[in-house]
Amino acid sequence: MLGAKLADYLLRAPSPKQLGRSSGCQNAMHYVKRCLPFVLLLALAFVLIRSSSAPGHAWKFLNAAAPQIKQLSPDDPEAGPTIIVITPTHKRPERFADMTRLFSQTLSHIKNLHWVVIEDANVTSPVVERILQRSGLPYVYFHATTEPGMPKRGWTHRNRALQFIRENYKDYKKGAVVYFADDDNSYDIRIFDQYIRRVKRLGIWAVGLAGSAAVEAPRVANKTIVGWDVVFAPGRAFATDMAGFALNLKEILRVPTASFAQRCAKSSPETCFLAQFGMKKEEAEPFGYDDDPKEVLVWHTKTRNIGTRGSAHGYVVE
Template sequence: MPFVNIKKQYLAVGMLVFVVLFLFNNRPAIQCQFTQEVNTYLPTIYGITPTYKRLAQKADLTRLSQTLLLVKNFHWIVIEDSEEKTPLVANLLRESTLKYTHLFIKTHKSKHSTASGVEQRNEALNWLRHHLSQAEDKKGVVYFMDDDNTYSLKIFDEMRKIREVGVWPVGIVGGMRVEMPLVVDGKVVGFNAVWKPFRPFPIDMAGFAINATLFLFHPDAKFSRKVQSGFQESEILKYFTTKFKLEPLAENCTKVYVWHTRTQKTSIINPKKLKNPPVPDDHIEV
């Protein structure tokens, strides 16, 4: 056999071995990349935020929206306490680049209850049920969010672990540094609360989230105008769980990732009372 032909055969075999080794060595990397893509699915968090007209409204919504921009797969449901959508909220939502739904409904005054956000949260739940009934992906988490609270990004990571109803501590609420579920052996056995601790669930609205699919299984679950402020949490939770079925998150309820902060009521000087009134600023949205 000519030397040239032998050289070509060795070269061909060498190339074949090189290709096989290359594919073999890169196979784990390909598998790792595929596994990572599969695990990137995150259930949608539906954040329900009632809001009402006040001087600090835009400031509060702006601050909250900046936090939510950092939350993956988040759908913000904002409900105005109004007869119609206001330009201020509509513009803010549109410019936020968040995925959102903008709703409105006016609060019905009642002598039986002074609770706020009842009609607004129920309007959001009506939208949610309709949305989920038509969606292919019905998985998700429902979280009731006040527009002036403070949220760590860690709280959103925690609530994606929820099977039915998850709970965690809330800072600066109920006259306490922290109001929290008491956990023993991974089970909620009570609550550390001093404000009306006899409530069925002495917990703040920011201290729990619910599997979104459960709202399809419980079509009657809603808030009630017949229930006073502070008992609305118990009113909604009674449809889904009991104290002993609650899922303690945030390291067995030992970490605070949300705070019940409140914006200080603004005090504006009446320009008519000033000797030298400032230039009119009614044309500027604040």
């Protein structure tokens, strides 16, 4: 209807001859000003139609279409604090295998775990949605594209997840711990109950195959972190991998501006992010350092696509 009105108005507009030579510019500007509101309304309508038809949820949550946790199974009141897992993901040939093997089949065994999954795209993936549904876990799945200027994939998406948590868990009474779990790492099921769920403020532990190191871990003396047994930049304030720490929800809410900002590109994202909470390494809680034997419960693995060939033969792949 709006387009029809504008078209009718333009058809009734005077020709250049009717405008006249002396007052042509003045009259032309008059009609431009009269048409401008219609043009702006058309542009707004186009944007609204595009945004409402896109699958999934955009990352701006302060609106009626904000995504919500899909509670497929009830929380267990005896299991302790909820674990909120943040997982950025993006399309690649090995992605479905990773999410099925490492997450859906691992996380589904953990009680009181909420899964926040963020797709790096303009739309969400129906296959990923089905994996999440089959897991039986409470989850939310939305999409966001990488912001211009962000140095690496995943930074924007972790920020969107943090925003979602701050908006939706600000009045959460059960207690919770937030953990960043990439979709291609390997997780021992024990890490969730023995490490993550027990974090009071900031917990840190060993990670296998982090970078070029066999193991990167906090160096602990008298139950206090005094340094870092790492290969890359041991002088960092928090020389840990993204999979090597978790934060209590109270800390996430206490510092609402903490994020993976563009300025973090000048240092490691883990150090830059954790430094924003105003804690020193000595205040963090080390886990696993005094176990016998000392075991690694998370590995920074990468599933590598050696090159796919041939048809998918009708099967669902990326």
